[in-house]
Amino acid sequence: MPTGHSHHSQNGQLDSRRFRQVLGRFATGVVAITAVDPMDGQPCGLAANSFTSVSLDPPLVAFCMAYSSTSWPRLRGAKALTVNVLAEHQQAVCAQMATKGGDKFAGLAWTVSPSGNPVLEGALAWLDCAVEAEHPAGDHLIVVARVLQLDTLGEGGPLVFFRGGYGSFNGGFVEPA
Template sequence: MGTSDKAARLASAPVDADLFRSVLGNFASGVTIVTAMDDGEPVGLTAQSFTSLSLDPPLVMFCPKLTSTSWPRIEHAGHFAANILAEGQESLGMSFAKSGGDKFADVGWSAGLSGAPLLDGVLAYIDCQIEAVHPGGDHQIVIGRVLHLAADAGRKPLVYFRSAFESLRPRA
């Protein structure tokens, strides 16, 4: 079997969704709450699919689900802040992961340069202007141009690993 035949066979082979989720669950990621101000009202969602994209220009990206009710409001705002959660902020991550309700009840925040809510007590924030949005299967790929950012270097991140929140352990 030639290389192109093998590649065609592999490209057409179905990938089981449960296996895909299980295998990719072994890749640990940070946890962010993406926020924006839409028509004077704060809106947000939890996203673990967040990463840096480019240093020059400074770009980041995150990937909201197509079924998200918060994403269209963030897109309408034209800006967002990625609030990187710290250890101990599991309940905050869970509350923004749910659809509906007042996600900002009892959550302290201040407006960032873009106007997006910067949540109190997070490990870091990255305040952005939406640069581009691309289709990505059952998600959107959102690219943001970084306007301002800051971090609290004395804390550790909240990590998502194998479908659960985890903490980093100290080095031995």
């Protein structure tokens, strides 16, 4: 019999801390999803590590959004979104994109994508996308988007998220404080 601990709470649900801890062993890249808020014309954005390619024909990608996200409703209103693939030196950019409220673009250099959205300086690549479908999934929304245009940008290694910390492809992970 395996002696592994079973981490169930009283009602038979998996313990959410344990769920995050175990899933944290799956390394992901990190993206900043940006747009221009059609309501006020201001750039808006958020950081996500749930981004993946879905289909080549048609070209589709997907990412997951928490229902609690205050930035998603602003992004959702834009006719196109831009996915910025973050580089290993952009941990501070990621932290800024992940903050709640405030000017997420303060002090950041960016250019404009063909869709008119921020492309963050130093990102490895960008993809202009249009939301095609949204699927409710627990406390998140799975967003499927069609890629309109895309290109590579900066060089270097990817920003990697692993075991709750950020690092580079060659190791050197920063455990969360």
